[in-house]
Amino acid sequence: MLKALVCDIDGTLTDENRRINTRAIETIRLLLDRDIPVVLASGNTICFLDAVARMIGTGGAAIGENGGVFQTGYDGDPVVTGDRSICLLAYDRLSSHFGDQGKNLIPYSMHLRYADVAFAKTIPAGEVRDVLADMPVKVIDTGFAIHLQSPGVSKGTALKELAPLLSLSPEDFLAIGDSDNDIEMLESAGYGMTMKNGTAGLKKVADCIIERSYGDGFSDGVLSALERFL
Numbered sequence: 001m002l003k004a005l006v007c008d009i010d011g012t013l014t015d016e017n018r019r020i021n022t023r024a025i026e027t028i029r030l031l032l033d034r035d036i037p038v039v040l041a042s043g044n045t046i047c048f049l050d051a052v053a054r055m056i057g058t059g060g061a062a063i064g065e066n067g068g069v070f071q072t073g074y075d076g077d078p079v080v081t082g083d084r085s086i087c088l089l090a091y092d093r094l095s096s097h098f099g100d101q102g103k104n105l106i107p108y109s110m111h112l113r114y115a116d117v118a119f120a121k122t123i124p125a126g127e128v129r130d131v132l133a134d135m136p137v138k139v140i141d142t143g144f145a146i147h148l149q150s151p152g153v154s155k156g157t158a159l160k161e162l163a164p165l166l167s168l169s170p171e172d173f174l175a176i177g178d179s180d181n182d183i184e185m186l187e188s189a190g191y192g193m194t195m196k197n198g199t200a201g202l203k204k205v206a207d208c209i210i211e212r213s214y215g216d217g218f219s220d221g222v223l224s225a226l227e228r229f230l
């Protein structure tokens with residue numbers, strides 16, 4: 001029996017252009033109306049998640065920066081689990097390396113991040129990994145941005161820390177995502193789903209692959225789970 005939902009945002013509740021799917025929002029509200037807790041888990045900043053959570057109407061529990069930071073609700077300080085200093089050093093190296101080639105990186109929300117560094121996908125993730133090969137930093141390609149993160153930090157590790165604070169265990173969660181940054185989250189949860197647009201890596205660890213893509217696939221998956229085991 002599952003008791004809660006943890007869901008990714010970009011590519012799961014949104015389309016490929018980050019436009020939110022209104023049916024997905026209605027599906028989440030259906031869970032909330034039945035007192036099923038919903039946790040948003042994303043590479044986005046915690047303040048972005050806080051705003052999205054308020055507008056959807058969840059209790060505010062959220063995992064940001066791919067697990068580098070999380071909150072249990074709207075009160076209290078966010079819990080930071082990642083070490084941003086190594087990510088900033090790595091970003092400096094990337095900036096000078098690619099800057100020398102006339103390619104300027106485009107950072108995302110630099111002053112709103114606690115644990116990671118994110119930037120636009122103007123450089124292939126493979127090239128970023130090559131430049132940082134000797135640094136203890138993880139390079140994550142979410143399909144929407146490239147993130148630099150402390151090794152060992154993921155949405156899955158954050159879910160393991162957050163769940164007990166909500167009087168739940170990670171196995172109580174149905175997890176849904178679209179990309180490689182959701183792999184550990186699906187592995188930690190009791191049941192994992194992805195949609196047709198999920199990456200090959202995520203499909204490998206998912207218990208179920210939903211036929212449709214993006215927000216419509218999310219809604220189909222959650223509604224079928226609701227009938228079966230939520």
Ligand SMILES: O=C(O)COP(=O)(O)O
Nearest residue numbers: 009010042043044142145
């Ligand atoms: O911030 C990103 O790069 C992607 O965010 P997501 O984890 O919600 O898909």
Ligand SMILES: [Mg+2]
Nearest residue numbers: 008010011178
């Ligand atoms: Mg995603």
